[in-house]
Amino acid sequence: MTDQIPVLIGGVDHLQTDFNYSMAELRSLAQAADFKVIQQVHQRLPQVNNKTYFGPGKVQQIQHLAATHAIQTVIVNDELTPAQLRNLERSTQLYFLDRTELILQIFQKRAHSQQAQLQVAIAQLQYQLPRIHPSQNPLDQQRGGQGINNRGAGESQLELKQRQLRQRITQLQNKLQHTKQALTTQSERRQQQHLPQVALVGYTNAGKSTTFNQILAAVPHSKVSPVLVQDQLFATLDTTIRRIDVPQLPTFLLSDTIGFISQLPTTLIAAFRSTLQEAQTADLLIQVIDATHPQKETMIATTQQILTELGIAQKPMIYAYNKADQLPATAIPQISGPTIYYSAYQKKSIQALLHLIGQQLFRNYRSLKLLIPFNEYQIISYLEHQVFIQNRSYHATGILYQVLVQPADLPRLRPFIIEKT
Ligand SMILES: Nc1nc2c(ncn2[C@@H]2O[C@H](COP(=O)(O)OP(=O)(O)OP(=O)(O)O)[C@@H](O)[C@H]2O)c(=O)[nH]1
Numbered sequence: 546m547t548d549q550i551p552v553l554i555g556g557v558d559h560l561q562t563d564f565n566y567s568m569a570e571l572r573s574l575a576q577a578a579d580f581k582v583i584q585q586v587h588q589r590l591p592q593v594n595n596k597t598y599f600g601p602g603k604v605q606q607i608q609h610l611a612a613t614h615a616i617q618t619v620i621v622n623d624e625l626t627p628a629q630l631r632n633l634e635r636s637t638q639l640y641f642l643d644r645t646e647l648i649l650q651i652f653q654k655r656a657h658s659q660q661a662q663l664q665v666a667i668a669q670l671q672y673q674l675p676r677i678h679p680s681q682n683p684l685d686q687q688r689g690g691q692g693i694n695n696r697g698a699g700e701s702q703l704e705l706k707q708r709q710l711r712q713r714i715t716q717l718q719n720k721l722q723h724t725k726q727a728l729t730t731q732s733e734r735r736q737q738q739h740l741p742q743v744a745l746v747g748y749t750n751a752g753k754s755t756t757f758n759q760i761l762a763a764v765p766h767s768k769v770s771p772v773l774v775q776d777q778l779f780a781t782l783d784t785t786i787r788r789i790d791v792p793q794l795p796t797f798l799l800s801d802t803i804g805f806i807s808q809l810p811t812t813l814i815a816a817f818r819s820t821l822q823e824a825q826t827a828d829l830l831i832q833v834i835d836a837t838h839p840q841k842e843t844m845i846a847t848t849q850q851i852l853t854e855l856g857i858a859q860k861p862m863i864y865a866y867n868k869a870d871q872l873p874a875t876a877i878p879q880i881s882g883p884t885i886y887y888s889a890y891q892k893k894s895i896q897a898l899l900h901l902i903g904q905q906l907f908r909n910y911r912s913l914k915l916l917i918p919f920n921e922y923q924i925i926s927y928l929e930h931q932v933f934i935q936n937r938s939y940h941a942t943g944i945l946y947q948v949l950v951q952p953a954d955l956p957r958l959r960p961f962i963i964e965k966t
């Protein structure tokens with residue numbers, strides 16, 4: 546990358562336990578947005594300064610460092626209030642970007658599908674809405690100040706800008722509604738098939754997409770193309786769903802989706818609700834965790850918090866500690882209760898993960914031996930198309946099936962049961 550913008554990153558340590566890691570993460574986020582981090586500052590305060598986030602002395606130091614290193618952009622580790630942003634930019638004549646806007650910029654760069662692009666655009670406009678202000682700062686152009694030429698009667702320039710932004714948000718939301726409707730029908734169609742759903746969730750870069758691809762690779766004769774895997778934050782911004790047909794398990798649907806990060810902007814969570822819909826309707830969540838990461842506990846807590854915001858923290862969950870190939874003296878795969886240590890790169894691990902998925906997902910299923918007389922066409926057809934058949938043999942009195950069924954199937958099959966386990 547040739548023309549990377551040089552930046553200074555800074556944060557106030559308001560006595561967080563993981564401040565250093567949070568700053569390291571901010572650096573990775575800045576790099577993911579193609580900025581070049583030249584300088585870093587921090588300040589320890591019991592709480593951030595209401596007016597300028599940093600204390601006055603630190604603001605001066607930033608100004609000085611920026612001048613010395615020809616930096617015009619400062620990235621801050623928290624979400625700034627509109628007033629803090631305005632005050633900082635006015636007093637320093639520098640361009641300030643907060644953690645939220647930075648994450649939004651990365652999402653904008655990575656959004657490829659129409660749905661993802663619309664969702665990011667809406668989140669960005671919602672972020673800009675309280676922050677637009679008529680000022681001389683040319684960088685404001687990037688914050689929704691474009692195309693104002695006819696002033697409405699009696700309206701201040703600010704009100705006009707805000708009205709235009711709101712109109713634009715509504716337009717985009719309507720557009721998104723259309724793509725959403727198409728998706729809803731798809732998801733309804735899937736639900737009609739009664740297939741159980743499993744969703745991969747977790748912190749960004751944990752290995753969700755790698756796990757997804759390797760489970761797909763375990764499906765015999767599967768020809769579907771793999772999803773993108775990259776060692777970068779937010780490689781995945783869309784949801785992909787695939788049918789998983791492996792010989793040892795009933796068919797289920799598996800989805801891969803966007804990763805989480807601490808302080809994930811709430812506007813983004815709201816805007817990406819439809820993308821996260823698969824996780825919301827899932828019967829089982831697989832939380833993928835980078836087992837090698839020193840901050841994995843914080844990452845699990847963050848994931849839990851976002852799942853709570855989405856209202857799905859109570860769903861059955863597998864804790865999948867990935868990248869365990871890099872852990873010294875850990876034999877993989879290793880299963881204990883709903884927890885697995887594994888490596889997405891290891892075939893044996895993927896088989897063990899499938900086994901655990903089977904255990905968790907089909908926990909309430911019953912294994913039945915049925916004898917169906919040949920003239921029970923409807924039942925035979927139902928079994929052949931909707932139920933996982935473990936074994937079938939033909940006898941003089943009918944077909945003998947060994948099946949795995951949902952509790953809801955029990956009543957209609959009861960007359961034919963000859964053994965239940
Ligand atoms: N050592 C090791 N690396 C892995 C393993 N699984 C994934 N990775 C690496 O981890 C990085 C992130 O993998 P992804 O599958 O893209 O992660 P993700 O969770 O989908 O990330 P986002 O889409 O950004 O949320 C890649 O560089 C992978 O090659 C593993 O079992 N062992």
Ligand SMILES: [Mg+2]
Binds near residue numbers: 774781802
């Ligand atoms: Mg991914």
